[in-house]
Every structure is written in C-alpha cells, then in structure tokens.
Amino acid sequence: MKKLLSTTLYIVLAFLTLNTVTAQRRNSSGPAATKTTKPTKAKEKEVVDENNYHSILSFGITTNTNSGLLGGFAAKKEIVINSGSSLHQLHYFGLELVNVNHPKQSSVNVGGNGSSYTYGKQNYLFAIRPQYGREFNLFHRSSDGGVSVSGIIAGGPTIGLEKPYYLQIYYGRGIFRDEVYDPNKHNVTNIAGTGGFFEGLGNSKIVPGANIKAALNFELDAFRQSNISLEIGFLAEIYQRNINIMSFAENQKVFTSGYLTLYFGGKN
Template sequence: MQKFTFFFVLFFIQSLFGLSQNLPEDMPKIFYRNEKTIALNLNSNGWGLGYRYGSRINVFEKRIYELDFSIIKHSKEISSSNSSIFSSESFVFGKQNNIFDLRFGYGKQNELFRKPDAGAVAVRYFYSVGPSVVIQKPIYYEILYRLNDSTYTIKEEKFNPTIHTSDDINGKSSFFKGFDEIKLIPGLFFKTGFNFEFSQKETTVHAIEAGILLQAYLKNLDIMAVDDNQQYFFTLFVCYRIGKITNAQQISPDYLRRHKKKINLLNWM
C-alpha cells in the first residue's frame, strides 16, 4: 500500500508539472465525438477491468456510463506454501472468501485542456457514481489429516482459524468449489480523478487515469479470518485506457466564435 501511494503521488505531481507548460496559441481542430474504451485498473486493494461509453453533451463535456469488474484483496494477504509437503501449492493462509466487485456507474467528464496538436496531451477530470454488488465466494482448501507418521488423507474444507494451521494445508481446492454458497452484498461507490489522453490519432483513445475510489457495502466483506474486515473502502487507483472514437464531427466555425471566451479561458488555465 505504501509503495502504491508513493508512485501514485509521484505520478500526480509529474502530471501537475506538465499542466504548467504553456499551450500554443493556435487552436487545434475540435471535434464532437463519443468514446468507447476498455481499461486495466490497478487499485491499492486489488485490480480489475472496465468498460466506459462517453456520450457527448457539448465540445467540453461528456456523459459517461461505466461497467467495472474488480478483485478486492485484504492488506494482510500473504502467499505461502506448506514447506513440509513437497507437492504443496501456494495459498493465502487465513483467507476465507474471494471477493469480486461489479460496479455500474454514471457520471460526467469535463475537458480542462485540449490537445494543441497530435502527440500532445488532453487533460480531463471525471466522476462517476452508482450501485455495486460484491460476489463473495467461499474458498475451500485441501486439508491434511494424518493417519500415522507416513500416511495421511485429504479432505476439502473451508478455513477454520480455531483448528487449522499452515502445516495442515496442502493447497486450495478447485476454484469452482463453493459456487453454490456464493453471497451477494450490495453497495454504492463514488469515483473521481483525472484523465490524460495522449493518442496521436483522432480516431483512437490512449489514456492514463489516476484518482480515488470510495466504496461502501451493507456489511463487512469477510476476506480474511481476522477482526479488521471492512465495510468501507478508500482506494487510490491508476488505469490504462484504450479505445476508439465514434460519431466524430468537426465543430462549425460559428460555434467556435460563439464560445471563444470559454475556449480562451480553458487555454489560459
């Protein structure tokens, strides 16, 4: 978490430094355009994938519709193995459930700085809010029960902190074991951040995003067999976003004349 926070702050400072550079006086071509993008997200408590559709409101604003799927991890997760068993597979000792988060978001994206030319960087800020649902799936382990000094039997069981030790575990059972015990936990989220779009083509999107994600659920998410499982999460994230432009249209000269003050103000900022 500390390393993630350090790199996040470093990335943000470098981005702000980039904003202080003067933009050329010549205005670039301006387009109305919708966007379809997919993203790889790295969060301070996991990782995930996302899809976003941006629908234009005007030359500066878009409505955004998002679908994100992520894996939530606990800060105490440490991968280990049973050193006394040669064929032991890796596992996280004390982990009780896999946590998958599905989020449906609606929000807006506003452009702060447009690209002066191809190869430059457009800067936007965005936010989205909406419902989420956690899929909480139990984890089963292969538990060793010794019959004597040389033989043992294996049973598939969920982790029990009162009786199981790391020496009792051979590895995890099949991922599909426990699907019939899945629990759904509803919640809400709010996400906001900055988008830095640097594609060299008008018809594609390549962007880096950084921001914060707030998540709240109806009850604690039982990730580990510990007392500090949480119900509320404050998360930092960065993501790489790639996609394409749809319905691109050039803005008329009349529109530019009528909105000249706003465009000049954005360039001055």
C-alpha cells in the same frame, strides 16, 4: 505496502510517458521551425477530424491499493454533451469488475511445493460497479499534439460477491481435499495451498453497496481516431454489512483505494 509501491510505480511510469511524448512534440517544433507558416488544408482537416467525435468506447485493465498488480477489468463509454462549449463536457458511463482484498491479508508460502495461500482468509470479495457521472475537459490538446486532461466525478451501486475461499487440505496417503478454511480444524501443518478458484462459486453471497470516485483522465494522442488514456483517481465504497474476508482481523464495510486504469478504445 507492496501494493502501494506497485501502484506508485505505475503512476510514475505514466507521467514519464506523458512527459516524453510532450517533449518530443516540442522538440519537433523547436528552433528549427521558427518560420510562421500557415497549416496546409490537409493538416487543418486532420485536426478537425480528430476532434469531431460523438463518443468514445474504451476497455482497460486496472490496479489499486486494495488488490494485486492486476486488480481487475474496466470499460467506459463517454458521450459528448456539448462540444461547442468552453468547458467540454461528456456523459461518463463505467463498469468495473475488481477483486478487493483485506488490508491485513498476506500470502504464506508452502514449503517444498512452491504453492502459497492466504492464512485466515475465508472469502474473496469481488466488486461489480456500474457507474454514471460527468467528465469535464480541463486542458485541451494543441493542434501539434500533446496530452488532453479531463476531470471525472462518477458513482453508482456496487454489487459485492462474497465468494468462499477454499484451501487444499492434505489428509495423508496422497489424499487432498478442497475445503473452506476453518480455524478450529485447519492449521499450517495440513494446508497444501489454495484450492480451486471456481470452487464454491455457486455458494457466493450478494452484498449490495454503493461507490463514488474522483479521477483525472490523461488522453494520449498516439492515434487519431483511436484512444489510449490513463485514469488515475480515488474511490470509496460502502456495503450494506461488514464483508467477512478474514477470520483473524476486524472486517469492515467501508473500503477506500487509489487506483490506476489503462484504457484502449476508439472514437465514433
């Protein structure tokens, strides 16, 4: 529930930002500017240059309903197909690296030392998602500024990394060891916290899968040849087998999530 609330808060803040920018633009061209004047050549050139690009390369941070506040990282390359058509289209190439949590996992605090761990968790799931699709411009930005909105359909293979989740186990007399959780061996009395993140990285298992997503992209006009955008959408993916994340819950091979990604990039 906390994850969903944090994602919803991000979406609300995004729309408030968009509305503020749009309102500022409208106010600047309100009643005080009622005269119909032709734009100067410099203004015309500025608008033309802003829309005369062949590709956009962007990098971003993402959050989703199957992760914490920071879900992972993303990159995308958008290449113009036909800028002269009525429906502006772009090739969409994406790459995501995200952490996927089990819907029923939750953190447990360790009394006294401020540490926490996820009781019953056996593996992390990291998803690497190369994607290809199409992007269609739905609402063009006006010459006075504002927001450009486009729709995205994309998908591709998923490379799932099932990495062992280690706990720090206390054996008394100041002895601590990092071990994979074993329900027959470990209990709350001897768990001191989460083990090293990179512990057991070499023992990760690769689980292939596939993903597909549908999204809306809101491009802000904060800078002319730079790009700041918000991508808000829905993603579904399926793996070859059930992913063994939790020991006390039913594991699954199909995951769905709502997500929000904030991108920064530039136009070429």
